[in-house]
Amino acid sequence: MKISNDNTIPNLINNNIDMFNNEHDNQRYFTKIAVLNICTLTEYKLNNIFDYIRKNGIDIMGITETQKTDKEIKFFNADKTGYKIISHNDNKNAIGKGVMLLIQNNLEKHIFNIEKINGRILIIDLAFRNNKKLRLILFYNLANHSTSVDINNKIDINTHVIKQIKKAKSQKMEIICFGDFNLQYRRFKKRQDNKQSIPKMLKIFQKLEDFNLWDVHKETYDMDNTKERMTYFGHFNTRIDYIWISENLFTKTSKAKIMNIRDIIKTDHALLTFDFINEDLIYPILQTKKLNMTNKHLIRNIFDFDNTEDEDLLNFQDDLKKVANFFDSNGSIEEKWSFFKTNLLKVKQQHIRYKEFVVNIDNGKTFQHIQLYKDLRYIVYLRRKFKKKLSFEKIALNWINYNKYLKHLVKRNSLEEINSTYLLLQHRISQFLIGQYVKELNEIYDALFSKFSLNMFNLKNEKIKEAIDKRCADLADNQ
């Protein structure tokens, strides 16, 4: 098991934020996710669920098999305080289908995209600061697969899910894929271990693993080596409910549980929960984008015939002739190309020396990516937030994080003259001093700007000098 070495430890900063909102102690630090097959939703059950999630501080709760239309759920008389309901079902034929998501109000406003498929899949995309995105995929698969039609439908649902995961991966989103899969991992594993062919239905597990998603409960309980924990208690007890999450989330997971809450809510499934440290996801420390240092110079290899020994050149020609005999002039253009790539290039690399050639990326065009410019933009961004009432409140709440970053920024640009300003020393900020804060931000801005323009000036001069030098060299060569 590979885990990246990001050992995020709870720190003082976040504890302070907790104190700020003293409602639930850990709420701000951990985000809790749960999923339950409700086995037909009723008004009574819904109220019980709300009661339960409020008590346990669950942020996002997935419910499967509601068997109720969106309208019916809308008119349930339930105390929804603090949460929003997003339900989805096939409104013509709601039986045996229906998924629903209960999401905390302060997370709900981060939603920027909702997709609903076949009354069985509910996809919700959330966006957070710093280009962090999270995709929730809640799904409830067909329960029976006795007929070939059912099997095909089941596979169809699976492919939908896989497609959406693929899309999310390509957009670098974190993924939580959870729900009642109605498929047993155990069966997949057995087939795989015995090197038997895997039924199409079960291939979804293969895909999930290929996408580097983790079955959080399997890993937490170490089910591969110990006894399996069941999630469904019917004629046979089986494990068919899962929460699969992307690697980054998995590394930040603190707890994962399979719980029996059947004495509170009547259903034949267990409740699955897990929580993760949300520090870098939902309440991040503000940062501007990091510079991509690896791409600063493009290194290309160029063959250097002039400096290659004569002997090697002769060998090269001999080998080339030998290889050329295998060339198929009737082949397609792709075949010819791959022939060239695999054979000729190989021979060339064997005999001919090559030198490294560094391609400089034009700095003038990439000035927007230098740290100084980013910092400059950051000040503008911060100043704007200060001036707006709503965003000011947000800043006030998270001031310690902003303050920390601002201090970093000042230090990074070694703006000594700014170091002792009022703004940087405050642990709390007051709305009555906004004018003062903006003034000080302007000071920082001015200092940064003068540095920036100096930088640009130097850069420009360098380029001019470069151009002149080059011309001189050309001139000398020509004479």
Added chain:
DNA sequence: CGATGTTCGCGGGCAACTAG
């Protein structure tokens, strides 16, 4: 929702001008 980019109108600052 958040990040980023773009457009556009407003007002301050400044210079040139003008009326008293």
Added chain:
DNA sequence: CTAGTTGCCCGCGAACATCG
């Protein structure tokens, strides 16, 4: 000479747009 007027430029922020 001075106080007020006009016109212009520029920077800023609000608002809008776009993407994911």
